[in-house]
Amino acid sequence: MFVRRIAVVGTGYVGLTTGACLASLGHRVVCADVDALKVARLRAGQVDILEPDLADLVAAGQAAGRLAFVEGARHAVGDAEVVFLCLPTPMGVGGAADLSAVEAVAREIRDVLPRGAVVVCKSTVPVGTSTRVAALLGREDVAVVSNPEFLREGSAVRDFLHPDRIVVGADSPRAAERVGALFTRLGAPTVLMDAASAEMVKYAANCFLAMKLSYVNAVAELCELVGADVASVTEGMGHDKRIGQSFLKPGPGWGGSCLPKDTHAMVRIAEAVGVDFPLVKATIETNARQQRRVVEKLRRAIGPLAGARIGVLGLAFKAGTNDLRDSPALAVAELLAFEGAELLAHDPEISRPLAGMTVVDSPYAAVRGADAVVLLTEWPQFRALDWALVASAMAGSTVLDTRGHLDPDAVARAGLVLHGLGRELRVSDQAR
Ligand SMILES: NC(=O)C1=CN([C@@H]2O[C@H](COP(=O)(O)OP(=O)(O)OC[C@H]3O[C@@H](n4cnc5c(N)ncnc54)[C@H](O)[C@@H]3O)[C@@H](O)[C@H]2O)C=CC1
Numbered sequence: 001m002f003v004r005r006i007a008v009v010g011t012g013y014v015g016l017t018t019g020a021c022l023a024s025l026g027h028r029v030v031c032a033d034v035d036a037l038k039v040a041r042l043r044a045g046q047v048d049i050l051e052p053d054l055a056d057l058v059a060a061g062q063a064a065g066r067l068a069f070v071e072g073a074r075h076a077v078g079d080a081e082v083v084f085l086c087l088p089t090p091m092g093v094g095g096a097a098d099l100s101a102v103e104a105v106a107r108e109i110r111d112v113l114p115r116g117a118v119v120v121c122k123s124t125v126p127v128g129t130s131t132r133v134a135a136l137l138g139r140e141d142v143a144v145v146s147n148p149e150f151l152r153e154g155s156a157v158r159d160f161l162h163p164d165r166i167v168v169g170a171d172s173p174r175a176a177e178r179v180g181a182l183f184t185r186l187g188a189p190t191v192l193m194d195a196a197s198a199e200m201v202k203y204a205a206n207c208f209l210a211m212k213l214s215y216v217n218a219v220a221e222l223c224e225l226v227g228a229d230v231a232s233v234t235e236g237m238g239h240d241k242r243i244g245q246s247f248l249k250p251g252p253g254w255g256g257s258c259l260p261k262d263t264h265a266m267v268r269i270a271e272a273v274g275v276d277f278p279l280v281k282a283t284i285e286t287n288a289r290q291q292r293r294v295v296e297k298l299r300r301a302i303g304p305l306a307g308a309r310i311g312v313l314g315l316a317f318k319a320g321t322n323d324l325r326d327s328p329a330l331a332v333a334e335l336l337a338f339e340g341a342e343l344l345a346h347d348p349e350i351s352r353p354l355a356g357m358t359v360v361d362s363p364y365a366a367v368r369g370a371d372a373v374v375l376l377t378e379w380p381q382f383r384a385l386d387w388a389l390v391a392s393a394m395a396g397s398t399v400l401d402t403r404g405h406l407d408p409d410a411v412a413r414a415g416l417v418l419h420g421l422g423r424e425l426r427v428s429d430q431a432r
């Protein structure tokens with residue numbers, strides 16, 4: 001196998017995973033970040049994000065002398081053949097992607113990039129960004145390639161090493177092949193295309209996933225009203241291979257660091273070329289409505305929310321991560337706090353104080369004296385709760401499970417009344 005000298009700029013979810021995984025494939029990797037504390041902690045082997053196997057891969061890469069961390073992009077790229085940009089592209093003014101970190105790094109490295117290097121944009125960026133980066137670099141000898149990343153938080157290493165596909169976009173086929181070759185060992189289908197198409201793939205994929213979720217949340221609402229059960233409906237739909245079983249679970253709305261910002265960015269990308277994109281706009285609005293629907297359900301169950309005490313189970317945007325960025329759980333909690341509810345919240349991976357609620361260190365502390373309990377993140381430990389203990393700690397008897405995660409029998413046996421999304425709970429479920 002050929003070994004490449006690689007630089008990775010940005011050591012967040014994508015950058016650290018990319019760096020550690022490429023080192024595990026045998027390449028020599030230098031990762032850079034602007035955050036001095038993060039770099040110091042990574043050098044000491046401290047990985048602060050919750051990702052299975054990531055800390056082990058980082059330690060193995062460091063021990064083998066194939067993975068190093070430095071402060072500042074300039075100090076990472078000096079002898080790199082390939083430079084991956086894994087920089088944040090958060091929602092900027094008006095919803096468009098904020099490219100300031102990508103642009104700042106392009107300016108920072110342009111004079112120190114070795115001759116013939118390839119700069120790879122792994123960040124999610126609007127169409128045209130590769131061209132913009134190339135212009136900022138101003139280097140005829142340096143090719144810019146788009147290589148969008150499709151990993152999910154909570155399974156980042158597994159997704160990176162076992163991807164469904166690898167997309168490489170470049171206007172120079174030679175540069176695209178050079179980047180594609182880095183991933184040959186992964187054995188995934190590699191799709192080579194022009195840079196604009198690769199940049200578009202990422203938004204088109206994330207918006208499609210968000211649309212699927214908003215659709216299923218809207219179907220769940222209908223199911224409640226017509227007396228159908230969304231779990232049966234989605235199972236029946238999902239056996240159709242054109243639809244598939246995944247990404248069909250209703251919830252308190254979709255969130256996380258990417259789907260919200262990428263849907264907004266897609267609306268702006270369309271607007272910039274004079275196109276309205278009502279499908280993506282409705283996807284976003286349906287999601288906000290889903291969060292309001294959770295609050296409505298609680299209000300219907302227990303009456304006015306002002307002064308009510310609500311136990312909140314889960315704060316992360318999904319189970320398996322400690323990431324709170326654009327978490328629907330936080331959005332629902334905010335709406336409840338706005339209504340004047342008093343919130344006691346527990347998440348197994350979050351202990352820092354948060355505005356509008358009291359974060360407590362056990363689920364039983366969160367339900368103490370609660371008029372209602374709402375489950376917002378599907379952590380396995382919530383399914384295993386002692387519901388008799390929960391019932392004895394609560395003041396009321398309402399449990400709202402927004403993830404279809406709890407065992408209805410276990411909750412009902414404790415004398416609690418379980419509400420869900422997408423199904424009318426049948427009398428037999430509550431009668432035990
Ligand atoms: N989080 C995810 O699951 C996925 C994210 N993406 C995309 O990848 C990109 C990165 O996302 P994350 O890794 O989640 O971001 P992140 O916020 O976790 O990490 C970004 C890192 O870049 C560093 N940074 C910022 N400015 C810098 C600079 N000037 N020089 C050096 N380092 C700098 C930050 O300190 C931070 O450590 C975004 O465009 C995102 O949309 C794509 C697929 C999955």
Ligand SMILES: O=C(O)[C@H]1O[C@H](OP(=O)(O)OP(=O)(O)OC[C@H]2O[C@@H](n3ccc(=O)[nH]c3=O)[C@H](O)[C@@H]2O)[C@H](O)[C@@H](O)[C@@H]1O
Pocket residue numbers: 124149150151152153154206209213246247248249250251252253254255256257258259317318319328
């Ligand atoms: O661009 C990105 O950053 C990434 O965004 C998502 O990954 P991630 O944000 O880690 O989270 P998902 O697993 O996609 O979940 C997103 C949200 O949808 C919700 N969800 C997911 C699946 C489902 O069936 N139901 C449901 O409500 C989750 O709870 C969560 O709030 C995409 O799945 C990745 O492919 C992509 O690389």
